[in-house]
Amino acid sequence: MTRTDYDLAVIGGGIQGASVALFAAREGMRVVLFDKGALARQASGTNAGTLTMQMTRAALIPYALKAHEMWVNAPQWLGHDVGVVAxxxxxxxxxxxxxxxxxxxxxxxxxxxxxxxxxxxxxxxxxxxxxxxxxxxxxxxxxDGYANAYLTGLAYRRALVEAGVELREYTPVSGLGSSGRGYDIRTEGGGVTARQVVLAGGVWIEPMLKWLGIDLPIxxxxxxxxxxxxxxxxxxxxxxxxxxxxxxxxxxxxxxxxxxxxxxxxxxxxxxxxxxxxxxxxxxxxxxxxxxxxxxxxxxxxxxxxxxxTADALPAVGPVPGHPGAWVIGSVHSGYTSAPYMARCLTQAILGRPPEMPLFPIDRLLPGHGSH
Amino acid sequence: MSGSHDVIVVGAGPAGGEAALAASGAGLRVALIDEGPAPGGQVWRAPRTAQAQAAAARDPDGRQGGALRKRLRDASVTLLAGAEVWDAEPGFVVQCLAATGNHALQAPRLILATGAMERVLPFPGWTTPGVFGLAAATAIMKSEKTLPGKEIVIAGQGPLLIAVAVKALELGLRPRAIVDRAGPRDWLRAAPAFAAMPSMLARGARWMARLKAAGVPILRQSAVVSAGGCSALDGVTVRHLPSGRETEIAADTLYIGNGLTPADELHRLLGAAQTRDRLRGGCRTEVDADQRTSVPGLYAAGDGAGVHGALPSVFQGQIAGLAAARDHGALDADAFAARSRPARRRLARALRFADASCRLMTFPEDDLAEMPPDCVVCRCEDVRRSDIEAAMASGAADMNQLKHFTRLGMGPCQGRMCGLNAAGLLAPEGDLRFTPRAPVRPVSMDRLIGEFDYSDIPVPKPAPL
Amino acid sequence: MIENEAIQLVVDGKPVDCVPGQTVAGALLAQGIYAFRASPGAGTPRGPFCMMGACQECAIEIDGVVRRACQTPVAPGMVLRLRGAGAAE
Known part of the structure; x- marks a missing residue:
């Protein structure tokens, strides 16, 4: 059994994926981050940048409050300004x-x-x-407040490079398979192996989860x-x-x-x-x-x-059932506001620690589960 | 004015005006939209003041414009003047803003005849009040019969330099200098093609003689490399390109232009296939022999589809209008062939002259690299070349990233003035453009929303709590 | 046909005469007013540039809303507000 290329591969360079990659790299993991385009060019770069509680679902308020605090202090933990105004x-x-x-x-x-x-x-x-x-x-x-969403890509790019994350922009991932101790991430120019993988593709987590045989309608x-x-x-x-x-x-x-x-x-x-x-x-x-x-x-x-x-408009943040070491993060209603904190909680789980606040495992949304 | 038509024509210059007339003549219900207060476009711009109206009657362009306006008045074309098109959806729905508010026009066919925009190679000081585009001079002379400035310098490239200088003389203004990037050899190379249009050649010779008689110096193979003054222009620095020798010329007004580029926002928004083509202003929209684009029902004619000049635009417009009528079923194959034959013959001849003229106006792409670091590229947001380079060092590799990292192109001109120049700096060999998006013009909130009641706003049911 | 009688605009509170048919930009330029506004970022003086509606450098407040001066015909009593022109740093 050979050593994998990376400890963690994150697929999707929006704010959720980029935050997980950043926090994991800072904890010493060897991280590679893929995006089919440039970082934070989809929802994370095109949303209104609002950091508000008044459009956040009640169940997510505790997360959004923590995240708001993170946004206000972005220069400290992200290291770069995204124009946050409280x-x-x-x-x-x-x-x-x-x-x-x-x-x-x-x-x-x-x-x-x-x-x-x-x-x-x-x-x-x-x-x-x-x-x-x-x-x-x-x-x-x-x-309340807001960030300058279009600066997200620039700020995260700098932070990720400084944290030693291997950036693979303009590199679409075409498939995912189990490989020995981890996962085989396939791209046109070849592939890499990683012990753990995070699917953070925004609206595209549905096709990404299909790689692992999971059917989660988004x-x-x-x-x-x-x-x-x-x-x-x-x-x-x-x-x-x-x-x-x-x-x-x-x-x-x-x-x-x-x-x-x-x-x-x-x-x-x-x-x-x-x-x-x-x-x-x-x-x-x-x-x-x-x-x-x-x-x-x-x-x-x-x-x-x-x-x-998601079907219940609550986040999909947690392990991928039946696939140890595979995780998903997305569909976080008012996702821009809450993203850094959701990513912090998920990273804790990836590192094998108990998350500060409960995750939102996707089992509830899969066929055959009685919770709905 | 909102409503359904057989064909919508955007732009009422030589191409759009003729397209509308041709389609209408074949029996189509035509809506013709133009931003200007009256048809004519730039070359045949309508005179607006009494003085300008009197002058237009004595001028060939003025007379042709007058004739087009009369023919349009007599035809059954629905004209929407003073209206800015800001969106076009496939199918087609065209949104435009006029003093009367927002109008949505519908038609199964759309002819784009949006004309050209001037390109200017940025130089330090080009944002100083008193620095104008070269085409700005023709615009204001045609519509108002005045030319701002006392000490004027006319600079850039192409036949327009001479035309503007002569018109300035007619207004009693002697230009301090004409600064022409081209040398005698460039003009000589164009001569055979110009000779194919004897009337043009004769007019050119007359104009040169008048400039000589008036003692207007023509600095050849030279370019304005900086403009001085803070809130008003006080002079320009001119460099002789082969020797690098620089001279200062006192001036309160500079008119400068480095050729034209298609105003192709709508072509791109609708996804018409395009090809890089420096001779045609950087990029042209692909059309077949009948001016059909790659998008079904969409036609393109005139400089908006690739810069050729006014005369080819007339014939392309006629062909496009007839093709729309043919595709609509209003003309059979024989009638279409017969009606479009004269336009095709004259187009072929006009193109020879056009190519020579376009060659003289080809934008000096290579000189973008010479721009000093502190030179403003994006006028709206004051983004300098050095800012662009800093963004590139931070990883900006495409136009959207460049925009996000620097705010370049985020101002009201929507990247019209900076887009091609910034793309040339970012990737000289690339073919980078901003993603085409509506609104293709800044949208006046007042005109867009009109008067309304709160209860008119279709607010959907609230998101889940 | 356009009447050739002068009409009056109000520019930053001061009356300015112009010719019917002129554009607002043409009328101001004829008075020697070149600086219409300051660029919103660096605050450098700006005036009309392209005169055909593309560059937006001549956009000023005309009767209370922002419009391009080069595309707007003058009308009697029109009230213009130059936007911070000359307010260079």
């Missing part, structure tokens, strides 16, 4: 129905530990002077975003609405990013996606309704990116 967050209600949703959700999230409270329209306007005075109420969270969302040109300050918080279909914030350099999960069109198998005009109009209307002075600005870019979701 600020207040407001979720708005414009109708009676939205007031009801907002109250329920604020209660559930605050029970899960998020510092969220309901505020009057007048108090909301004090916190965010640019807000539409016609709001009925808002929920305020003191732990729903593909195609989130559409827009950004304005640089402008004088119009807002200072992260804004959303009760239904969760808006995320809005202005970066220090003046651009306003408009997100919230309006859907574009696309297809995981071909890897292509595009924005739709209807979503662009709807999303922009919602943004202007929240911050009226945005009406005078111009949108300079609109883009789309994939988001992965």
């Amino acid at each position: 600020c207040d967050g407001l979720s708005l209600a414009f109708t009676e129905a939205e007031e009801e949703i907002l109250s329920q959700r604020a209660e559930a999230r605050s029970a899960a530990g998020a510092p969220i409270r309901l505020v009057s329209s007048r108090e909301a306007a004090r916190i965010e002077p640019g807000v539409n005075p016609g709001i009925r109420m808002a929920s305020h969270c003191s732990v 729903k593909t969302l195609i989130n559409q975003l827009a950004v304005t040109e640089r402008a004088a300050p119009v807002m200072r918080t992260v804004l959303g609405i009760a239904s969760g279909l808006l995320s809005l914030k202005q970066y220090p350099h003046g651009t306003v990013v408009i997100g919230g999960g309006w859907q574009g069109e696309g297809d995981r198998d071909s890897g292509t996606h595009r924005a739709t005009a209807a979503s662009a109009v709807g999303n922009a209307r919602l943004a202007v309704h929240a911050i009226p002075s945005l009406r005078r600005s111009r949108i300079v870019r609109i883009w789309t990116g994939f988001e992965a979701e």
